[in-house]
Amino acid sequence: MTNKWHLKEIVLLSILGVVFAVIYLLAYGVGQGLVGFLTPFGLGPLGYEFIFGIWFIVSIIAAYIIRKPGAAFTSELIAGTVQVLIGSPAGPMLIISAAIQGLGAEFAFAVTKWRDYRLRVLIAAGVFAAVFSFVWHFYQSGFFAYAIGLVAVMFIIRIISGALLAGLLGKWISDQLAKTGVLRGYALGKELQKKRERNDAA
Amino acid sequence: MISSINPTVKAGAILVPGVLLGLMFDIFTPLVYLIFIILVTFAFTDISLKRWLLIFSPFVLFIVSFSWTRMLYTSESFQGGAILFEFWYFQVTTEALMVSISLALRSLCFIALSLLFILTTDSTKLMLSLMQQLKLPPKITYGVLAGYRFLPTFKHELEILRQAHRIRGVGRAKGIKGRLQQFKRYSIPLLANAIRKAERVANAMESKGFTGDRNRTHYHEMKVRRRDWVFFGSMVGALFLTVFMSYYFGYLNIFGREIN
Numbered sequence A: 001m002t003n004k005w006h007l008k009e010i011v012l013l014s015i016l017g018v019v020f021a022v023i024y025l026l027a028y029g030v031g032q033g034l035v036g037f038l039t040p041f042g043l044g045p046l047g048y049e050f051i052f053g054i055w056f057i058v059s060i061i062a063a064y065i066i067r068k069p070g071a072a073f074t075s076e077l078i079a080g081t082v083q084v085l086i087g088s089p090a091g092p093m094l095i096i097s098a099a100i101q102g103l104g105a106e107f108a109f110a111v112t113k114w115r116d117y118r119l120r121v122l123i124a125a126g127v128f129a130a131v132f133s134f135v136w137h138f139y140q141s142g143f144f145a146y147a148i149g150l151v152a153v154m155f156i157i158r159i160i161s162g163a164l165l166a167g168l169l170g171k172w173i174s175d176q177l178a179k180t181g182v183l184r185g186y187a188l189g190k191e192l193q194k195k196r197e198r199n200d201a202a
Numbered sequence B: 001m002i003s004s005i006n007p008t009v010k011a012g013a014i015l016v017p018g019v020l021l022g023l024m025f026d027i028f029t030p031l032v033y034l035i036f037i038i039l040v041t042f043a044f045t046d047i048s049l050k051r052w053l054l055i056f057s058p059f060v061l062f063i064v065s066f067s068w069t070r071m072l073y074t075s076e077s078f079q080g081g082a083i084l085f086e087f088w089y090f091q092v093t094t095e096a097l098m099v100s101i102s103l104a105l106r107s108l109c110f111i112a113l114s115l116l117f118i119l120t121t122d123s124t125k126l127m128l129s130l131m132q133q134l135k136l137p138p139k140i141t142y143g144v145l146a147g148y149r150f151l152p153t154f155k156h157e158l159e160i161l162r163q164a165h166r167i168r169g170v171g172r173a174k175g176i177k178g179r180l181q182q183f184k185r186y187s188i189p190l191l192a193n194a195i196r197k198a199e200r201v202a203n204a205m206e207s208k209g210f211t212g213d214r215n216r217t218h219y220h221e222m223k224v225r226r227r228d229w230v231f232f233g234s235m236v237g238a239l240f241l242t243v244f245m246s247y248y249f250g251y252l253n254i255f256g257r258e259i260n
Helices: A007-041 A046-050 A052-066 A071-086 A093-111 A119-140 A148-180 A187-201 B007-023 B028-044 B049-072 B094-118 B123-133 B138-149 B151-167 B175-207 B226-248
Strands: B083-087 B090-093
Touching: A007 A046, A007 A052, A007 A071, A007 B049, A007 B138, A007 B151, A007 B175, A046 A052, A046 A148, A052 A071, A052 A093, A052 A119, A052 A148, A052 A187, A071 A093, A071 B123, A071 B138, A093 A119, A093 B007, A093 B094, A119 A148, A119 B007, A148 A187, A148 B175, B007 B028, B007 B094, B007 B123, B007 B226, B028 B049, B028 B094, B028 B226, B049 B094, B090 B094, B123 B138, B138 B151, B138 B175, B151 B175
Parallel strands: none
Antiparallel strands: B083 B090
């Protein structure tokens, strides 16, 4: 895979992984706050579900910018590994969950053969990341022992969160970045450039 | 000492028991294994008790919250046993209490395992070991290490952005709309700068002759020695021993099925 990649694309993946690893770690704090708020109602575990989409966002951004097979998976894996480097208390187990979420997002792009990067595919990537990660947590965190109703509510909230916070927000951030011109050397920037030229010609 | 164990093997020694613990739904297995991890932590590392507790204890609080919910909303397979207490429309049975304690102990095991890893592992060595033992492409490992080195500069850049805004009379945002505006004002330039840096680093690496070739020599050679495997074997072996003990005493419960 890496032979077809330019070095600058790989370094971009890594830098995105590093930046979002920090954001992911901050999101834990937000999640813990929500959990604390919901605990008196006996709904603590729902706290994380609302913001779960944020943990998939780097997949969507990286895939949308670079547009090559493996971008979604690798970027998420890097973000997970960097969190371990920084010292996340979730430790090496995080690398496994990152890989699974990344696979979920990559799956959506694989279905379109890595050719389609419209909003609906990005949202699907967020949703699949949510589905894959939920299956993993079902095993690892013992959701098996929860009442089926609660598990269903958690699942639905996580999917919506994945669609909005990863798919929609990810596209918005990447488009804003493309506008600044720093992405000229990458697929998304090139596409924007072409569009502009076409508009100028018309 | 655990800090000198090869990082990749160490990660494996944490991951394998971590994944297998997901199968256990009794109290005995995770409790005994937790005690084992804590013993290993203090016998074979120089982490001070105070530092460990400082990181560990906030999670206890957090796990209590999760267990509370788990106890109230238990699936049907764990609703047997006598009713302990009732309030609102919840009924808490002995089995529900047991399974929530088991899952809480499991989470504590995960955290204790993770601390054993992150408090004894140097991040550069981990990346070097991932490249040399797991044959991760050097392009990615060196890319990540370069990106990782930029972390401290992000803080500095945020400060510069803030000052630049202030000097131009952009104050702190009020209200939700203002907050969103502020988020955009900070996040996009920070990311744009990071991307510029990535491009520059990639150019610098290439101009210095970095090809990403896998057949390269290493200044720091990471090796796997016999004691690394001894560590791996004892972490995984201890779990199997615990499971066997738990089976022997008739506690073992895998996915809600009691095995004895």
